[in-house]
Amino acid sequence: MDPLWYQDAVIYQLHVRSFFDANDDGYGDFEGLRQKLPYLEALGVDTLWLMPFFQSPLRDDGYDIADYYRILPVHGSLEDFRRFLDEARGRGMRVIVELVLNHTSSDHPWFQEARRPGSPMRDFYVWSDTPEKYQGVRVIFQDFEPSNWTYDPVAGAYYWHRFYHHQPDLNWDNPEVERAMHQVMFFWADLGVDGFRLDAIPYLYEREGTSCENLPETIAAVKRLRKALDERYGPGKVLLAEANMWPEETLPYFGEGDGVHMAYNFPLMPRIFLALRREDRGPIEAMLRETEGIPETAQWALFLRNHDELTLEKVTEEEREFLWEVYAPDPRFRLNLGIRRRLMPLLGGDRRRYELLHALLFTLKGSPVLYYGDEIGMGDNPFLGDRNGVRTPMQWSADRNAGFSRAPYHRLYLPPVSEGPYSYQFVNVEAQGENPHSLLNFVRRFLVLRRQHARVFGRGGLRLLPVANRRILAYLREYGEERVLVVANLSRYTQAFDLPLEGEVSLVPVELFSQSPFPPVEGRYRLSLGPHGFALFALRPREEVERLHLPDWAEEAPQRVPAVPLAGGVEGLFIDTLAEEGARAAFLQALAGALRERSWLALKPKEVELLDALRLQKDPPLYLTLLRLEDAQGEAQEVFLPIAFRPEGEGPGLFAGVRGGGGHFFELSQDPGFYSLLLRRLAQGFEGRSLRAHYRGRHRGPVPEGLELLHPGLAAGEGVWLQVGLVQDGGLERTESLLPRLGLPWALGAQGGLYWERGERRRVLALSGALPPGRPQEAFALAEGLALEGLLRLRGHAPDGGARGLLAEALRELEALARLLGVRLALLHRALREAEGEGVGVPLLNRGLGAFLALEGEVYLLALGRGERGSPLKDLARLAYDLERALYLAAEREEGLEAWVDPAADFLEEALLQAYRETSQEGWPEEGFPEAMRLLAERQRWREERPSRLRVLERWQART
Template structure:
């Protein structure tokens, strides 16, 4: 594969870091994270090596769903600061070379949003059709999204006598994106924040966003194409990162069915879930099969890779037996599980604090084909709070020092778990923080990982995942041992005979024999990134060539 590097494709080898302003750093001492506090830590983020910040919702909200219930798409939650604070944060981020994207939550609003207040004021309201209303509750989908809180997606409104649709919580009525006025308003929201410096958006729950568009009226995917075209006109290189938890054959159409004119990137939920099955079994098979099955996205699109995010660790694409395997390995207690389909735990506690396994898992993440996405605090092994409700268990305050360091207030906005902190990790050259910095540095240096053609290799041992990435005549081979035993990978590197493999994570080299088959020893949970160099030329060969 030939790599074509342009600034408009910056996201191809970006490192995305998701954070919640509310829980990252308190800058005014009221116990709540804010833009002032986040701005104070821009140098920390730049030093970590990440290139793009993804902000969870920071808009005004009643906060019944951690900010995903929005009452004003054109402002900042007063608890988090002002528009002026946001602009200063953007200026500082750009000064350090960081791009910023933000959550686009437009499949619904809060029921306190002025649009919905007007919509429910009467059946003849000018904004009545901005939401989805029905005289009778229509059949529910096969599965309610939050079965612990809701048993229907329709809520009766006694004032008008009709039912409104809410795919998620009843206090989050769905917007009717089939309405051209709603689509125009969403475009204005995008344009507003792009003018303030955003490089794009992470689009929340994309399939739910477009499902209300009737195919008889229009192609539901036209809406995504319209948004992509609007953003490209406003700012070349802007991105739409989509949350699309579907099987590969359904997911491809969200890129634009070969055209690449809809979502720029999609999270790979299939590979993520298979990765956890492989980690639970200590068998690379499930992940290897996902990578072999995964289709190539269109040229100007990319997969986004992750192991954990801000929601539950959903396992809905696995069988019930497979889910139970992962529950048994990483979340055996009922309070660690959620919705019967996932876990509400952060990655380091799931591995029992085994630093070898944790480091291997993040090495795996950064080596897989796609753009890596980290959740804030992963770089220090930030813990969870299982006493918090639901998915809030993983949305804990960032821990900056042994004393906490998140706030000077006596009570932070959320309970802060004891455990690792930034200050201690900075003083330890062998810490997880330093390891993540190294992985990011090597990933950014190794364009083959992001831009190249990827091939899963037979490693000769079920515990080992091996793959190679080729681009412009350059090659990197990545090998990971998912088990706690020493093993040896035997790889067929035909075509690379007598080449030299240079370790990128530790010092050392390996020469590929003339047979093309190389043996690579691996420690328990060992990981190796190997760059291929040209074959060594002996003095005799050089003499013959010169003649």
């Protein structure tokens, strides 16, 4: 079973008493509910939330429980419940029941016993000799209760209640109360229910001088409840919190993934109605932002209406007054701080608004909750008192008693709606089932669609699109490679608008209901929607759509690389004042696709933003660009990247062409020619000006005929090295300022560079310096070569008891390199402590062996990491990782070497750590090294899909 099933769930809320009466006594029962399971299955819901069905005097619709372990006789027996549960499970449905933790009925034996003076049950409830305690705590049911205290003449004391006076609050400061409620939960979970709705959860504890809501003790109790549930049953059973609070008060109930699994999104619900009436998406967007940040395993429960009033507790006074005025101008429809109306009457019977709200309910982030009868647009009866007007019998047919029961009308628990446009003669399941255009069939079709895209709607991210037209709400739902665009018109008039889809260039919107392809995205995308209209589009690659459709716009043959629709010169891609927006969006999208394959990047960009550009060469055009990259998780990184436009279509870094021919685009991180050109321009003394900044550069030293590319970002030639800061993480700034101050002869300070300057802001884009004579080599390439030589010496031998001696002989050069690196790292840490002071942070050597250059038997340090000071564990793990990966890469080249990789890796890591310890002479938590290696290996595996990285990760996963 998927332990996160609730993230994809579609929940149907019902009262057993209201749904279907199988024994004709006027009350719905479990046997009736069991008989109607085929209807619910066909509707498309997969989770049932049952309102209270326990023994109760029914003064608060069953939330006043008199016995947690007994079923109210009118609902049936425990055996009836088991039969219903078994059939629901057989149909793939899960069941959530109520867990009323805050209070009981005053008829509960616990309370009756607690009333007696001196009773051991006294401490199960909250008592006081005076009603003066907890002054200032709000009264929730203002229309019915004058105070939170009620005097009991038998007890001779006041008891505390946050709701009705017949619902005394339990005393959660008494550990016996908590144990008793855990036992209630275990009883129903043992029977097989899948989750619990935690009713009125914010009010468990009371403390003087507080609001007695959302206290830290309450949050801790919820976490203990979760822990008890997980320990007894493992993952899969769910806690759903009813916490009608402001967002910042609701979020703590999730904890760090150790609180409730779900909570109702009370802050969002009234703002949906507010946005609809104001015809402005602002209230929805504001609450979506306020309710972000829940744990990855948590989920919101979304709803439009339920069994209570449309609560307006957690809105501002101005918002409440507006909502009352537009949705409940008749005071009879107002209750407490809300509106007691069902969904369809609340909307004035407007089908378009009904469909629009359901489109939001089914596509916003969260699991939707449907209230029984809303799928057919049932009405209400506000004259029944309290909230009974929205709890009338389910309307199955135009037959007697709406097909709910064959009992005499006067014996029904409540009368069905029988007058006006919502009468059961007009609004019922039977009639709507036969009408393909009914509300019922609309909801069924939508839930089929949602089930087809369950992961993206249930677990995907949500990205709001900044449409200029405020009447339009548009957002992207994204999960893995799947993207769904949702567009909604909150206005009662037709609207035209442009969608900012520059990041989705070349994708084809396919309308989900009809599966009809629309023209492909080429930048900003123009659409129009009718009054209260909505549309859902899957954004799919053009090639995938063209395999299934032949639309009239599919005229061009697929190209080997993405095509940019460039009408003018290439300056239209780089210079803002000359920009061709559509072409630039396509260009950046193609660049993002190429950069996702670059191993020197620590993230896989989903979007690329051009921050600045400067032309370095006119013919053929070559631009220096500063880019902002953002991945699917929202992590961002800035890079400095040279980009060229050339007529030919071959070469390293090719990533796009021009539609219709005429040239190709290359990113030059792997082009040695660019590094040579840049060095020559720096040697001439370089100055340039973009729209945003000055570029200044110099190089004092030799300029060889050409440079050899050692790895992306590092090139060297006879007597010179050049680093280009492809990743703008501050590492080059620190390298330039700090390395010369360390006084280490093997640390090569910079003597020139390229700089970006805007006011007082300055970035180092490249550094250059001098090298001793000889042919330079990257330290990682050296390690890989030594690893291959050493492993070849071991081929034919078995790694048995004498392996250590064989390793010492075969890997002596590589062992010497490992020991040298350990010594150099210890000296580096010591020098940095003297220069900067103590501190730990990200690694100093986040480039690993790529920070070192080997030359004529010596190893030189060229680069430091970004500004935070590094920790020994992280730096040692980074060097050990590269040494180990060099062994795996060597083993991939020749057969028969694999068995020696693990022993060789252990041998080299021991040499590295020992050399560091002996030189440093300072203790460090060596036991944390395996975990540091595992974490590093996980990050590196995510960066680049290579067998060697996978094998290092598997090795350290096994070790930890």
